[in-house]
Every structure is written in structure tokens, then in C-alpha cells.
Amino acid sequence: MSFERPWLAQYPEGVPAQIDVDEFPSIVSVLENAIENYRDRPAFSNFGKVLTYGDIDRLSAQFAAYLLGELKLKKGDRVAIMMPNCLQYPIATFGVLRAGLTVVNTNPMYTARELKHQLDDSGAAVIFVLDNFGKTVQDVVGQTQVKQVISTGLGDMIGGLKGPVMNFVLKYVKKMVPDYDIPGAVRFRDTLTLGQMHKLPQIEISPDDIAFLQYTGGTTGVAKGAMLTHRNLVANMQQAAAWVGANAKPGHEIIITALPLYHIFALTANGLVFMKFGGLNHMITNPRDMPAFVKELKKTPFTAITGVNTLFNGLLNTPGFDEVDFSHLHLTLGGGMAVQRAVADRWKQVTGITLVEAYGLTETSPAACINPMDLAEYNGSIGLPISSTDACIKDENNHKLGMGEVGELCIKGPQVMKGYWQRPEETANVIDDEGWLHTGDMARMDEQGFFYIVDRKKDxxxxxxxxxxxxxxxxxxxxxxxxxxxxxxxxxxxxxxxxxxxxxxxxxxxxxxxxxxxxxxxxxxxxxxxxxxxxxxxxxxxxxxxxxxxxxxxxxx
Incomplete structure (x- = not known):
């Protein structure tokens, strides 16, 4: 029986059924392409400091040269990065990838127990941590395989007088940086200086090399590392870019990045897709401080924003949000959890822009379904399977179900992970013999190919x-x-x-x-x-x- 794809007929104009997965062999080639085309344009901004694509090129190359030249790391070694949205994050991440190494994204809010599990499980050789979370690293690093700790203060890349003042205030006034002492730790700025003494060698990166170990499942049990290859992430970037790109003006986009870049949603949707467009990621370090967040939005002519339902709801309930200038905004993407109709309706009312719901998982890099960008209003659906993606509903015996029937949502496409790091049995539990990833979400599909999440199986x-x-x-x-x-x-x-x-x-x-x-x-x-x-x-x-x-x-x- 041929596989039916009713969703293709609903694709917005200009969105292809298939994407070119081979246009970029790696995330590094996406970065190099952006550097070539947009070198002098702003790439990342935070606390008023802007780094251009040229700055990211120079600084990430220095960090890569340090990792290879000073630390003598070998291709495929893992580097843990434990920090919120700040300028150090993209420099370090692209540096690790340019060195042919694997990024282990590490939640800064982890307890010592959770951090130790992740460092042990991933076998990370290096951890790069923001001072605010250094105490947690100090508590466990001696019991792990980590050879080098790199540390940094939030103000270190801000420069001028502002950077040191920020570090002083965080530590001594706001008391947000507990004392810690890790013998042998190196400051990030020193790694950049040391990196300048080494030439960055040409590193062959294959599409199947693991770019990120992205840990997931921590809310349901032991966190597992999803192996996301360069191909997985490039594919998902191409899929999302094809989907949202009709309105995007290359070199002129400004996306508000309030979700942490160490989370797969912001990493791909903000970090990679908008890098392809030569856009600016305006990073919000602490989105929980809603009044300060709204103040930032008032100063920034942003064109796009991503978030989760609670973030949009928080903004809508913060005084002054309705006074923000939304005249440049053309894209609001919600994911990570169900978007509630009450929130979506109010978002449209206040901003004039539809809150478009998307669906994905860490295991799918993350996007699997997105609603059409020209959606007139919230429809309660997670959207259509995106280009080069198949989706179906299966019952407990792994049989495909028909239209309107509720079962487990299963996904197949080039964005589906390689598997769980060193857990072949867990991998076999979620990816069946035909290559379908079982999501654990209960869903149904309507006649037009729109999918609706009914709920998490386990909830x-x-x-x-x-x-x-x-x-x-x-x-x-x-x-x-x-x-x-x-x-x-x-x-x-x-x-x-x-x-x-x-x-x-x-x-x-x-x-x-x-x-x-x-x-x-x-x-x-x-x-x-x-x-x-x-x-x-x-x-x-x-x-x-x-x-x-x-x-x-x-x-x-």
C-alpha cells in the first residue's frame, strides 16, 4: 500500500515537498557560508554588546585552536558547555564544532547529582562554565573524567567598563555568584589568547559526525544523550528555513532568543535558521525577569520571536508589553509544550501576529510538524509534517491507524537522531525496524493532514x-x-x-x-x-x- 501524504496539498506556496540535505555537509559549512555573506553584519547581541559574523569567525577559530593545540583534544571528544544565553555560548559552541568535537549542552540549573551523571555518561573531557554555576562543577568535577575546566564571568565578553562592573555587581551586590575554587581552571579570555598561538588545522567533518549530545528525558527518569549529527541539524535547519523563509529578508532579521540556546528548540530555530539568513540573535539571559525583558523588547525592532506557552503568557501579563512596537514582527513560533488557545488568541489581539504552533522533540533536532506561516488564527493543531518528513499514527501493536483515530505519533525524516549515546536498547525502544521514531505522544490526523496532539502517553x-x-x-x-x-x-x-x-x-x-x-x-x-x-x-x-x-x-x- 502506498504511503499517503495528504499534508502536501496544504503546504504554503513556495514550500518544497523535499529539502536539499546535501547543500551543506556540516554546521561548520553553514557558519562559513554566513561569515562569507554577512561578515560585517551583527550576529549575536547581549547586554548592549554586539558581535558580528566576522567576530564570531575570529573568536570561535581561536577557541577551536586552543582546544586542539593546547588541550590536544581528538576528533569526536566531548566538550560540555554550561551556561545561559550570553556571548560566550555561540563562540564556544562554534569553536567546538569547528574543531571537529562534540558539544554536550549542559543545563546550568543542574544539581550536582544531575551534572555528575551527564559528565560521566558523556565522558566529557572539558567543561566550560559560567561563574554563577562554578560551585556545582567544583562539587563533582574531581569524580569525573573531565581534564580541563574553563570558566567565565557574565560580563567577560561585554568589554569596556560595563563588563567588569557587571561581574562585580553580580558577585558582591546581587550575591548571584557563590565562591568556588577549581585548581587548574582556565579563564575563557585566556583560552582565546592561547588559541592565537596555534594555527587551526583543516578538520574533515562528515555529515554523520555527532555535533551535539543533547540530553533528554531528565523529567521522566535518567537523562539520555540524543546523538544529533551534523546532517540531522543541517536537515532540520533546511526544513525550518524552507518553511519560515518566505517572509525572511536575508541580512535584516532580528530574532528574540529568550529560550536558552542550550535547548534544542532555540539552538536550531534561532541559532541555526537565523544564521542561515544572516540574522541577529538578540539574546535574553534571564527571561524570567519579565519587566526587564519587556524593556529590552521596547528597544529592539525585532522581526521574530520563539517561545513556549508560559513565556508568551508571562509577557502578555507584564505591564508595558502592549506598548511594544510590533510593526516589524512577522514570525511568532511556539513549541516545547502545548500552546493554549487563550494565550494564542490574546497574542494575536495584542501583537497582530498569529502565534504559530510547532511540534518537535530533542530526538528530531527538533522540528517535525509546523503550522503554515500564513495561518489566519490559532487552530489547535501542531501543524503539518515539514518538508522531507513523514508522520503517521500507530497503535500499540505498531500498526498504522486511519484518519481521526488516536494513537502514538511516529516520525520519519533526516532530522531523526542517530540514537541514544551508548544505549542501544533504549534506541531500539523508540526507533522501530522501519525507521519510525515513536514519540510517546498521543495524537490524531485529520483529512487534510493536520496533526493534533491529544497528550503525552505518560501524562x-x-x-x-x-x-x-x-x-x-x-x-x-x-x-x-x-x-x-x-x-x-x-x-x-x-x-x-x-x-x-x-x-x-x-x-x-x-x-x-x-x-x-x-x-x-x-x-x-x-x-x-x-x-x-x-x-x-x-x-x-x-x-x-x-x-x-x-x-x-x-x-x-
Whole structure:
């Protein structure tokens, strides 16, 4: 039976069914192409300091030469980078890749236990850390294979008087940099000086070489390293660029990068796609400081922004956001978690731009489905499989299901990872014999080829044998004007096996549990009604802003 692709008929004009995966053999060749075409244009900015593509070329080459010439690292060695969005991140990342090495993106919020696991598992030879998180590294580095620690202060690349003042204030005024001492650690600026003493050799990089070990699954158990090759990331960059590129003006785009670049969404969608366009990544180091974030937006004529639902919701609820100039904005892309209709509708109302939902996973580098960019308004779908990507719905016996049937969403395409680092069994559990990646998300497809996520397989709530999907409950409760944020989870129940519990952060302090239950009764079938309503001042979230339902499930009722 031939494989049906109804989504191709819905592709916006100019979006190809297939992309050219071989145009760039590696991420390094994408960078070199951008340097050649846009050398004097701004590439990254942070705290008022701008680095051009030419600056990134020079500095990343110096860092690469240091890693190879001074540390004598060999092709394929792993380098961990533990920092938020700051100018050091792109310099180091492109330096590691230019040296033919592998980047291990490391969440700066990791505890010592989590960091030790990742360093042990990846076998990283080097870790590059921001001073704010140096204490965590100090606590575990002696028990790992790490040979060299490189450290830096947030202000180190800002230069002038501003940089040292920033470092001083962070350490002594705001007390955000705990004391630490790592014997033998080298300062980042010194690595650049040392790198100038070595010539960067020509490194052969093949499309199948691992560019990133991107750790995932930390919220559900032991974090595993997804092996993302140069080909995986170049393919996904080409796919996303083909999809969003119709409106992009090469050399003139400014994208707000508030999600951390160490997260796969921002890494590809902001870092790589906009590098191909010769765009400027305007990096926000601490997006949780919403008033300061809005102040930055007021100063920047940005053309694009990516984010997760909680980020967009936070901005919409920050005074002054409605006074931002949105006249240059043509792209708002939401992913990482479900976009709620209430948030999408309000975003359109305030900015005039549709919040376009995309879907992806770390294992797909990340984009697999994106809604058409010319979408008039939010449609509740994760969109269409992007160019060179197939998607289907399968049942528990690995059989494909028909139109409208709910099953597990499976993805196939050049962006699908090589596998999990040193975990062949785990790899075999998620990539079947035909090459389909099983996502763990329950979904359905309509006649036009649009896919709809029903929920995470593991987040599904089973009430008296009925499947209840937290996303649906959350969408309904989020419609209430008194609700700022909501999460729905299943809790054990003697009668029904599980019962629905909602945890809410109030926007209106007068909101009561009875109000919530009354609203649910009007909008949801009986077995979906929340039996328990809890109010909190905040919800537990990952560093990217995804709500941690697991923590809410495990909390006492």
C-alpha cells in the first residue's frame, strides 16, 4: 500500500515537498557560508554588546585552536558547555564544532547529582562554565573524567567598563555568584589568547559526525544523550528555513532568543535558521525577569520571536508589553509544550501576529510538524509534517491507524537522531525496524493532514477506564479570566482508579475552587471534571518553562 501524504496539498506556496540535505555537509559549512555573506553584519547581541559574523569567525577559530593545540583534544571528544544565553555560548559552541568535537549542552540549573551523571555518561573531557554555576562543577568535577575546566564571568565578553562592573555587581551586590575554587581552571579570555598561538588545522567533518549530545528525558527518569549529527541539524535547519523563509529578508532579521540556546528548540530555530539568513540573535539571559525583558523588547525592532506557552503568557501579563512596537514582527513560533488557545488568541489581539504552533522533540533536532506561516488564527493543531518528513499514527501493536483515530505519533525524516549515546536498547525502544521514531505522544490526523496532539502517553489520566488528556482540561480552565496558569494531573482515587486534579496560579485572588468546578461542569464531560482544585503561588517548571506535571503528581494531595 502506498504511503499517503495528504499534508502536501496544504503546504504554503513556495514550500518544497523535499529539502536539499546535501547543500551543506556540516554546521561548520553553514557558519562559513554566513561569515562569507554577512561578515560585517551583527550576529549575536547581549547586554548592549554586539558581535558580528566576522567576530564570531575570529573568536570561535581561536577557541577551536586552543582546544586542539593546547588541550590536544581528538576528533569526536566531548566538550560540555554550561551556561545561559550570553556571548560566550555561540563562540564556544562554534569553536567546538569547528574543531571537529562534540558539544554536550549542559543545563546550568543542574544539581550536582544531575551534572555528575551527564559528565560521566558523556565522558566529557572539558567543561566550560559560567561563574554563577562554578560551585556545582567544583562539587563533582574531581569524580569525573573531565581534564580541563574553563570558566567565565557574565560580563567577560561585554568589554569596556560595563563588563567588569557587571561581574562585580553580580558577585558582591546581587550575591548571584557563590565562591568556588577549581585548581587548574582556565579563564575563557585566556583560552582565546592561547588559541592565537596555534594555527587551526583543516578538520574533515562528515555529515554523520555527532555535533551535539543533547540530553533528554531528565523529567521522566535518567537523562539520555540524543546523538544529533551534523546532517540531522543541517536537515532540520533546511526544513525550518524552507518553511519560515518566505517572509525572511536575508541580512535584516532580528530574532528574540529568550529560550536558552542550550535547548534544542532555540539552538536550531534561532541559532541555526537565523544564521542561515544572516540574522541577529538578540539574546535574553534571564527571561524570567519579565519587566526587564519587556524593556529590552521596547528597544529592539525585532522581526521574530520563539517561545513556549508560559513565556508568551508571562509577557502578555507584564505591564508595558502592549506598548511594544510590533510593526516589524512577522514570525511568532511556539513549541516545547502545548500552546493554549487563550494565550494564542490574546497574542494575536495584542501583537497582530498569529502565534504559530510547532511540534518537535530533542530526538528530531527538533522540528517535525509546523503550522503554515500564513495561518489566519490559532487552530489547535501542531501543524503539518515539514518538508522531507513523514508522520503517521500507530497503535500499540505498531500498526498504522486511519484518519481521526488516536494513537502514538511516529516520525520519519533526516532530522531523526542517530540514537541514544551508548544505549542501544533504549534506541531500539523508540526507533522501530522501519525507521519510525515513536514519540510517546498521543495524537490524531485529520483529512487534510493536520496533526493534533491529544497528550503525552505518560501524562494521560485514566478515570474509570476513560482516557482523560490533561491538555484539554488545562485549555478549558485557562479560559477563565481569573486563572494565570494551570496544570492538570491524575491522582490515585479509590472509586475511579484516578481522578483529575488541577493546580492553579490565580490572576484574580477572588477565584474559588467552586468557581473552577462550575466552569468545568459547563465545558467538560462528567468524568473529566476536576475532583480536586489546589491553588499555588507558582507551578514547578523546567528551565525552559515547561510545567513539570510529574512533580505535581508526586506532591501530596
Amino acid at each position: 494521560m489520566i485514566l478515570v474509570s477506564g476513560f482516557n482523560v488528556y490533561p491538555n484539554e482540561i488545562e485549555d478549558v480552565i485557562a479560559m477563565m479570566p481569573g486563572v494565570l496558569e494551570v496544570a492538570a494531573v491524575g491522582v490515585p482515587d479509590e472509586k475511579s482508579g484516578e481522578a483529575v486534579k488541577v493546580v492553579i496560579v490565580k490572576k484574580d485572588q477572588a477565584l474559588t475552587a467552586e468557581d473552577v468546578k462550575a466552569h468545568a461542569r459547563i465545558n467538560l464531560t462528567g468524568y473529566k471534571h476536576p475532583k480536586f482544585v489546589e491553588f499555588r503561588t507558582e507551578l514547578p517548571k523546567t528551565n525552559v518553562g515547561k510545567i513539570l506535571r510529574r512533580e505535581l503528581r508526586d506532591a501530596p494531595k
